[in-house]
Amino acid sequence: MSEPSGLPPEQEAVRRLLADARHTAPPPPEVVARLDDTLATLVSQRAAEPTAGSTAEAGDARGDRSPGRVVDLGSRRRRMAGIGLLAAASVVVAGVAIGQALPRGDDASSAGSQSDSSPAEAGDAGASSAESDASTD
Amino acid sequence: MNSPVTSGPTDDERDDRVLLQAHVDGDADAFGVLFARHRDRLWAVALRTMGNPEDAADGLQDGMIAAFRRAGSFRGDSAVTTWLHRVVVNACLDRLRAAKIRRFDTLPDDVEDRGTVVATAVHDDQPEAVAEDAERRRRVLAALATLPAEQRAALVLVDMEGYPVAEVAEMIGCAEGTVKSRCSRGRAKLATLLADLHHPAGDPPHGNPPPEGPVQPTGRPRGPPAP
Numbered sequence: 001m002s003e004p005s006g007l008p009p010e011q012e013a014v015r016r017l018l019a020d021a022r023h024t025a026p027p028p029p030e031v032v033a034r035l036d037d038t039l040a041t042l043v044s045q046r047a048a049e050p051t052a053g054s055t056a057e058a059g060d061a062r063g064d065r066s067p068g069r070v071v072d073l074g075s076r077r078r079r080m081a082g083i084g085l086l087a088a089a090s091v092v093v094a095g096v097a098i099g100q101a102l103p104r105g106d107d108a109s110s111a112g113s114q115s116d117s118s119p120a121e122a123g124d125a126g127a128s129s130a131e132s133d134a135s136t137d
Numbered sequence: 138m139n140s141p142v143t144s145g146p147t148d149d150e151r152d153d154r155v156l157l158q159a160h161v162d163g164d165a166d167a168f169g170v171l172f173a174r175h176r177d178r179l180w181a182v183a184l185r186t187m188g189n190p191e192d193a194a195d196g197l198q199d200g201m202i203a204a205f206r207r208a209g210s211f212r213g214d215s216a217v218t219t220w221l222h223r224v225v226v227n228a229c230l231d232r233l234r235a236a237k238i239r240r241f242d243t244l245p246d247d248v249e250d251r252g253t254v255v256a257t258a259v260h261d262d263q264p265e266a267v268a269e270d271a272e273r274r275r276r277v278l279a280a281l282a283t284l285p286a287e288q289r290a291a292l293v294l295v296d297m298e299g300y301p302v303a304e305v306a307e308m309i310g311c312a313e314g315t316v317k318s319r320c321s322r323g324r325a326k327l328a329t330l331l332a333d334l335h336h337p338a339g340d341p342p343h344g345n346p347p348p349e350g351p352v353q354p355t356g357r358p359r360g361p362p363a364p
Contacts, residue, residue: 010328011321017331018296021277023181031180031194038198039172042205043165 153217161208168205175218178298179225185293186229188282196232200225215307223308226290233286273334280330288323295320
């Protein structure tokens with residue numbers, strides 16, 4: 001129960017008053033009935049959903065917000081983290097592609113080049129861009 | 138399938154963690170068994186936190202729904218009952234914050250707080266004690282209702298329900314020092330409001346002495362002396 005207080009006398013007296021005011025009776029019958037009805041609704045709604053261990057994920061995918069659905073927040077967080085990583089990777093790839101497509105200020109002959117080279121090959125690409133431009137002219 | 142109920146004792150001897158996992162795994166009855174096991178204490182916490190039965194019923198229902206849906210988030214690093222209390226207390230505090238704290242309504246004379254009825258039943262042969270207990274209880278609850286919701290919840294869990302500070306910190310989702318601080322500030326306010334009620338330890342009990350009393354009859358019988 002209560003820990004040893006070591007409190008000032010007036011605070012210890014308040015603790016005793018609060019302890020004496022503890023509610024010890026069960027909920028009223030009407031509250032119990034209400035809880036039972038609510039629980040029955042939750043259970044029936046969950047039972048009506050498609051079964052499977054991925055019920056929560058399937059529900060999320062459909063945007064299902066039924067109250068009986070049990071949500072595994074951990075899997076949801078992992079899924080959102082994965083989506084975030086994919087989005088970040090997409091941005092990086094797009095940025096690199098755009099960077100490759102933009103004309104270089106010191107090499108006007110590479111303008112319009114559709115080079116697919118990676119940044120690591122930029123040196124070689126610069127050397128070969130004249131050949132590719134020649135082939136497209 | 139039997140209708141799930143939160144009422145009455147069950148013969149299910151599975152422990153709380155097993156029941157919660159069974160619910161997550163799809164057992165239709167497990168959550169009802171689990172909630173019934175802790176319902177009375179959760180109701181007491183909700184009632185004392187919200188201050189009136191109507192709001193307490195709303196808060197407890199909100200908490201039950203949240204626990205039903207979020208059972209999969211229970212990590213097992215605390216007791217299931219601690220987790221249940223946390224969900225219910227948070228549901229109650231959310232309602233209080235949303236309502237900007239609905240003021241505690243004094244119980245009308247014809248509607249007894251059932252806790253008062255039960256607690257004072259042992260004094261039914263001492264009407265003055267019954268009335269005094271009821272009035273003291275009413276004063277304490279009215280004073281409790283004047284506190285900020287966070288202080289009220291801390292005092293309900295620590296001083297009324299007797300949970301350890303460390304466990305209450307998990308229930309409320311804050312540091313132990315924060316729980317202690319809220320309790321200390323709350324008690325200080327209540328001490329001012331209830332100064333006429335509390336008696337320092339060691340004071341003799343108030344009220345009339347028992348009929349028999351400690352006074353023993355003398356050896357001399359009453360009445361006229363023998364001729």
